[in-house]
């Protein structure tokens with residue numbers, strides 16, 4: 008009896024243990040390593056923690072972190088909207104696909120970083136350029152996955168919808184997009200991680216604020232603990248973004264996971 | 273220096289470059305003597321036109337005469353090369369004096385052991401703030417409220433511009449600085465994305481040649497004769513291997529004398545080692561090369577840094593200058 | 596019985612292009628279905644039953660011939676027709692609840708919300724799934740899923756209900772229940788039902804009439820009236836000597852057709 012009652016508690020503890028275990032170990036390893044070496048480039052965790060609090064819980068939060076996150080959010084949202092809208096149009100329109108597919112291969116092969124000087128000339132050196140850099144890299148996984156997802160709708164479902172005359176916007180909303188949603192979500196997941204990287208990279212050009220700028224600035228100014236604290240912050244943002252994505256995915260794809268669980272028996 | 277490369281480097285050094293610092297603990301001692309009696313020395317140098325005499329003199333054997341087998345290691349920036357200097361992969365480095373002050377302020381064991389290049393205290397200087405064609409920015413005070421590009425924020429460029437603007441009666445806090453790589457500045461000016469840019473030669477001539485105006489020589493206006501590049505090494509090397517330091521200093525002095533007499537070779541090195549087109553290399557204004565360091569200018573730079581809160585506390589210039 | 600819902604199939608043929616060549620799925624088929632009739636179409640696997648059905652429902656355009664619904668050529672899925680597919684698992688929207696699966700065609704037709712809810716509930720009650728409104732299809736058994744598909748067809752209030760081997764993949768007991776459900780729906784709603792199957796017993800038990808298709812290249816081998824009593828029962832009807840006669844006859848017809856004969860065997864007299 009006691010045993011069964013304790014099981015959920017033990018389960019939760021185990022889950023926390025698994026989630027926190029590796030980071031804790033890494034921290035410990037870091038502490039031990041830095042304790043011995045005393046290298047200025049590898050400050051101990053305590054120093055980094057102090058630098059973290061001093062650097063990011065202050066004006067830097069509003070001058071660097073928030074603008075970065077804002078550009079990241081706008082860039083990613085734009086990428087998702089453009090990717091899904093264009094991907095749906097292309098996935099459902101044969102001639103559009105034949106026309107554009109070779110072009111995609113071309114543009115997809117261009118790393119966003121090399122577009123920066125061009126984008127800088129076209130869009131200036133402000134937020135729009137940085138957002139464009141993010142979009143130029145993030146839009147592809149969403150777009151291409153949407154095309155695949157839209158094309159891959161089960162033919163039986165398509166015929167069912169046709170025979171019941173479910174068409175146009177209704178078909179998009181209730182048939183095509185949900186059917187493509189597992190692939191769209193996979194594209195969004197990629198989009199998010201690429202977006203974080205490009206957020207940082209875009210701030211290394213013609214910049215004077217932002218998380219990426221600040222990390223490079225610290226590195227250039229030999230403020231090593233501060234630089235590490237920026238890297239830690241980036242990592243934490245990555246974890247937060249992944250968590251938010253996980254919540255959204257569970258809501259959007261609850262049917263998909265449920266179905267797969269049933270199929271697995 | 274290519275901006276793209278520097279960004280990739282900036283991104284990579286953050287993690288990878290630091291890895292080197294940890295792994296290079298057992299790197300060869302600086303200036304180890306080889307069998308033929310010469311000492312192997314690695315000198316880190318930016319791939320900018322100012323370093324041409326070094327490349328040329330090494331090729332001409334000036335350093336070999338001093339028993340030094342010099343390898344010039346191209347670096348992308350003082351900060352990026354610092355881990356290599358600290359762990360001994362690079363024995364000496366030619367970098368900006370501001371970087372050395374900044375490194376010392378952050379507790380890195382860096383010393384300036386010789387001068388390398390200086391800006392001109394009067395006449396045409398080798399870097400300038402320029403405004404695009406048709407701009408109504410003509411004097412430093414006009415930069416208040418303008419968008420001004422520098423290659424790297426938080427260094428001597430923006431510091432001296434702030435001081436020059438204030439000297440001229442403008443509000444230095446009203447300048448909006450952005451980072452733009454030197455080679456991109458002309459296009460950004462033309463596109464109207466920035467109002468003015470701080471650039472070295474040959475970009476100064478390029479932009480003024482296209483109708484731009486020289487607004488100010490910030491180094492000359494604030495600290496006349498401020499060194500643009502100095503030779504740096506670790507305090508450890510200064511203490512443990514004074515011989516090496518003295519040899520390099522002497523060799524470099526000879527190199528500059530040689531360079532003065534062999535301008536053609538220096539210009540050719542601009543073409544060969546720094547990929548500058550031959551016509552541009554022929555007319556490129558170069559700074560004054562000298563191994564002497566005017567302590568007063570470094571002192572003034574440190575004071576300026578404190579005044580504009582670039583440094584939390586005044587760097588100990590006497591300790592940094594190991595002469 | 597409804598006076599609309601008549602179907603006319605005229606010299607219908609279908610050839611699929613395959614790579615560089617082509618596959619003739621149906622040679623030539625003609626038949627008529629009166630309004631309110633329940634016709635079973637039976638034939639061996641691969642003889643073109645699904646192809647015929649897709650042509651009937653406007654999902655596929657025939658290569659030759661035509662389909663007329665109440666005298667109008669069928670060129671696209673007609674509004675008065677509902678289709679139940681063999682692959683129930685793939686014909687329900689897994690992201691929609693049972694309620695929304697049944698309701699979506701009505702929404703497409705512009706039926707107001709309240710009315711829709713009523714129709715959905717009634718249709719699900721009819722198939723015995725009144726409790727499953729909020730479930731998702733994949734939470735249901737195969738037989739229940741096919742009931743949802745049938746409920747969707749019922750709620751749509753078609754004049755012609757077309758079903759393609761709907762019970763091929765469910766267990767025997769469920770299948771018997773579903774067969775009776777189809778008979779009941781047909782009697783209650785008075786719709787025309789075209790029921791495709793490869794199961795001879797099923798075709799005789801369900802149909803008022805059985806169309807026997809030959810194997811490929813496909814033609815109508817025989818058009819057989821089923822003179823069994825209207826009230827059918829899984830045990831007593833199947834035990835009737837007449838049932839046995841009819842199913843034996845259909846069976847022989849198909850064997851006969853497989854041997855390549857084009858002329859039907861003589862009919863069993865009642």
Ligand SMILES: Nc1ncnc2c1ncn2[C@@H]1O[C@H](COP(=O)(O)OP(=O)(O)O)[C@@H](O)[C@H]1O
Pocket residue numbers: 611612613618619620638639640641642643644645646647
């Ligand atoms: N889309 C298609 N393309 C090519 N051949 C097809 C296609 N659909 C069906 N066929 C062929 O047509 C014939 C009839 O198929 P089908 O109508 O599915 O038969 P049934 O439903 O009676 O089993 C088969 O030989 C099948 O291989």
Ligand SMILES: [Mg+2]
Pocket residue numbers: 644645646681759760
């Ligand atoms: Mg079939």
